[in-house]
Amino acid sequence: SYVTNKLMLICAPLLCCLAGMMQGVYGAGSCQLMVKFIPGSVYQAGDVVIGGLFPVHLMAPQPETEFQSEKVNAFCEIFHQRAYRWLQAMIYAVDEINNNPDLLANFTLGYLAADTCLAESITLLTAMSIVTGQEAHLAKSECGSVCLFLFYILTVSYSNGHSYSSQVSYLASCGCLSDKRRYPLFFRTMPSDAAEARAMAVLLRLMGWAWVGLVSADDDFGRSGMQMLIEALRGTEVCVAYNEVIPKDYPKMRIQRIVKTIQKSTARVVVIFLKDMDALFEEVVHQNVTDKQWIANDPWVTYRAFSVPRYVSSLAGTIGFALRKADIPGLGAFLTRINPHSPNSDPFVKELWETLFGCSLSGGLGQTFLYADLSQLRVTYNVYKAVYAIAYTIKDMLACEPGKGPFLEGQCPDVEMLQPAQIAHYLPKVNFTTPLKEWMNFDENGDTPASYDIINWHVTVQGTAEFVTVGHFVPSQGSDGQFHIDMDRVVWGGGNRHKVSLFVPVSVCSSPCPPGTRKAVQKGSPVCCFDCLPCAKGEISNKTGSLECVRCPERFWSSSDHTVCVPLQLDFLSYGDTMGIILSIVSTVGAALTAATFATFLCYRHTPLVKWSTNTVNTIFMLLLSLKLCFLCALTFIGQPAAWSCKLRHTLFGISFVLCISCLLSRTMVVLVAFHSTLPGENLMPVLILFISVLICVLWLTLAPPRPTERDSMDKRGPKIILECAMGSVVAFSLVLGYIGLLACLCLLLAFMARKLPDNFNEAKLITFSMLIFCAVWVAFVPAYISSPGKYTVAVEIFAILASSYGLLLCIFAPKCYIILLRPEKNSKKHLMAR
Structure with missing residues (x-):
């Protein structure tokens, strides 16, 4: 077996009988148990002894691999002050519990704290020594009379996943230990790496960091932690730019390549899952990587070795998660009593004093007291909670009523002969509030509720890093957790060498797509x-x-x-359009000119010119009236199409122009057939011609009248809805246009034939010219009407109406009005009859 997890708290029975069996077996043969001691330990007796394993030293002596002699004068090196504080926290918690009559009345806890030297061999050796009773002061106990039961903090885990004791760890964070199939007796007061991975995922999503780099160690901690982070990010908008793994032997070329990858990547946020970061950050500083936002895992987020100015330029603004800090009342005073001259001092005090003060105690130290820095009680608090979890488990056992116990036939556990299964039954059910008012329990995986401080690295005036708590992450049932962070207090990484950034770094592969x-x-x-x-x-x-x-x-x-x-834009010729305004003005002016001409002729009706023009049935006044209708007809084509306007515009157009052409045709026939004479039937000709047009319009409106309709169209500015008047019946519309065209052609032909008749005024020439304009306009109208889009179709039709109307008005009546108003001497019978 070998060590895979560090610093666990294990509860197990003292296997006194196993020790006796081993002594008997080995005593009868040539083999002997070589090691019968625990190299460094602190012991206090009690009804139940809590054993703890702590890495008080960080370097163990080389082991004896021949197994033929006992190695002597071998001592562990590199004193670890933090681990020694953890050991003292266990002792303090035991004393505090023993002095509390409300917790374990008439019952005393003892302790046996031992040094593991952070070595697998010594850890396993120490653990087995405790379990088998090989410690010197335990060997005095008579096996079979009173057997001691130990809870001890252990650093070992068996490779097959099984153990014969319940374990409560204060520093093992590997998520793999939550697997109850492999570790059914494992519990911990240290949050699982899975909780930290979820907290990191929440932080990345909260800050909008969608493009991140990952760096982890090639060990259980790194691989497991990074895998859990990737799982927590699955299904989110956070992507991994790179995922680098640092080998255990930290090869320099590999480290250089990883740092170059970090520096060249567009991902500004780097998430680290490492416990030994020295090699990585040495190279980060060497390559001058200063534009990254580092996301730190516990415990390096509070690693003071990196707080010196040499690292600050690269690591300032680092943000990460640390175990919740706690203030344990009374612990400071308890630690200050530690003195190498105290009669109850442990074997580590002398070395602690020499390490702290850089001196030797061979000459004495007087009455110097220890100053303890208790500003970062994080793992220490885990040890404190672990001891209390054990105490409350024993309390629940002692409270069991005989006959009502949870075991076979209502049996209660015998505290003096505890079995692992009994402990495993009570420990998961422990539920209490610590003296610091924190609720404590274990879930179905043996984990406690995970809560973290959010630590941010600020730069001090001296250029060092200060670890500032800027928020908290606390567990929340049914969710990943509740994130509380004071954004105003956070400074971010990625600034220049002398000043960290006050703005949240942007770390995206592609900038968010804007609206549209x-x-x-x-x-x-x-x-x-x-x-x-x-x-x-x-x-x-x-x-x-x-x-x-x-x-x-x-x-x-x-x-x-x-x-x-x-x-969608409604496309029709409205009075608000520039074109609609112009056409409306032109139409109105035309109608006004026609009305003025009508008034002029009416006023000068007794003059020879007017008398000659208005003889018999006064066709000239009918012509002026029809022309006025033609001008006003154009106004009905402007505005949003409606049912009444669609019917009116086409029928008024047909009737007014037919009436106009019929009057001209009648005048032409008068000139042609009877020079200065009245043609028989002249009064009825316009009426008869108009009747046919009216009949066509009536049938049109009855059978298939014009109606408003919509049509989708597309131009360079986009689609639009064209509002127009559908013809209803193309045949009827063609008949109206054809009838007008037929009358116009006939009138043109007759006027052309009469153009050289001896007429002093020569009205036939004027009619011929006007008919030429009329026909030319409407011949050009057809292709223009067909090719014009949208409202321009209506504009072309209005233009044709107005152009032909102005042609008739000006060609026929302008010369007459000129004579009447400006050349009155020509408005005489003598002048008219001169020829």
Whole structure:
């Protein structure tokens, strides 16, 4: 077997009978048990003795591998002051419990604390010595009369996963130890690495660090911790840029390559799962890596060896998790009583004094007292809680009523002859509040509720690092935990050499996609590395980091920046458009000019020119009235199409132009057939021609009237809804246009034939010219109407109406109004009859 986990607290019966069996067997033969002592220990008797193993020294002597002689004058080296404080904390807790009559009345705890030298061989040897009773002052006990039972803090774990005693560890954090199938008797007051990994994952998500690097040790602690962190990050938006593993022998070239990877990576946040960081950070300082935010695990987040100025330029702003700090009342006063001249001093005090004061005690030290720094009681508090867990377990055992016990036939445990199964039954059920008012229990995995201080490395005026508590992580049922951090107190890594950053570092593979774009994962890259693609037309994304764009609902379209859906533009010729305003003005002016012409003719109706123009049925006034209707007809084409406006615009257009052309046709026939004479039936001709047009319009409105409709269209600015008037019946519309065209062609032909008749005013020439303009306008109208998009179709139709109307008005009436108003001498019978 070999050591895989360090510093555990184990509860086991003293195997006195096993010791006797071993003594009997080996005494009868040539083999003897060579080691019969524990190299360094502190002992106090009690009804139950709590045994503890502590690495008071950090270097053990080389073991005897021949197994033929006992090694003498072999001492452990490098005194470990923190571990010695842990040992004293165990003694203090035992004394505090024994002095508390409310906890274990009429019952005394003892202790046996031993040094393991942080060596597997000595740890295993010491543990077996305690269990088998080979300690000198234990050997005096008579085996079979009173057997002692030990709870001891042990650093060993058997390779097959089995042990014959319950274990309560104060420093073993490996998540593997939570496996009850392999370690059914294991418990701990040290939080599992799984809890720390979950806390790290919460921190990464909280700070928005989506692109991180991982560095771990090639041991159980590093591999297990990093695997649990990766599992905690699974399904989140945090991706791993690299995952480097440092070998156990710390090869220099490998360390250099890892640090170069850290420095070149775009991931500014580096998560460390290591216990021995010296080799790594020596190279970090050597390569001048100063732009990283380090996330530290316990215990190196409070490792004072890195707080010196040499490391601060690279490590300032480090943030990480440390065991909750506690203030144990009375422990400070207890430690100050430690004195090498005390009659009850332990074998470690002399070495402690020489290490602290750098002197030798051979000449004496007087009455100097020990000053104890109790500002970072973290592991010490775990030892304190472990002892109390044992005491409350014994209390529950002592409280058992005979006949009502949890074992066979209601038996209660015999504290003097405890069995591992009995301890394993009571220990998981322990539930108490420590003297520091902290609730304490074990879960189904033998773990206690995990809580951490969030430590941040601040830079002092002297250039050293100060460990400042900026928040807490406490367990929360049904979640990963509750994270409390004072962001105003945190300083961040990645600043310059003389000043840490006051802003949270940004560590992302790709910057978040802004609204209006979506993520597109880069092929072969983690999900955190992506491109930002603009949303397609008609789609939007209104938040940062959208995975998909959303299609706009019907009658809506995306804005120019694709962030909101806006109603589709309604495209029609309105009075508010510039084009609509111009056409309205032109139409109104035309109607006004027609009305003015009508008034002029009415005022000068007794003059020869007017009398000649308005003879018989006054067709000239009908022509002016029809022209006015043509101008006003254009106004019905402007504005949002409605059912009434669609019907009105087309019928008014057809009737007004037919009436206008019929009047001109009648005038032309008068000139042609009877020069200065009245044509028989002249009064009825416009009426008959108009009747046909009215009949077509009535049938059109009855069978398939024009109606408002919508049509989707697309231009360079996006889609739009075109509001227009559907013809209803293309045949009817074609008949109206065809009928007008037929009348216009006939009128043009007749006017052309009469253009050279002896007429002083020569009205036939004016009609011919006006008809030429009329026909040219409407011939050009057809292709322009077909090719024009949206509201421009209506504009072309209005333009054709106004152009042809102005052509008729100006060609026919402008010369007459010129004579009437400006050349009155020509408005005489003599002048008109001159030829």
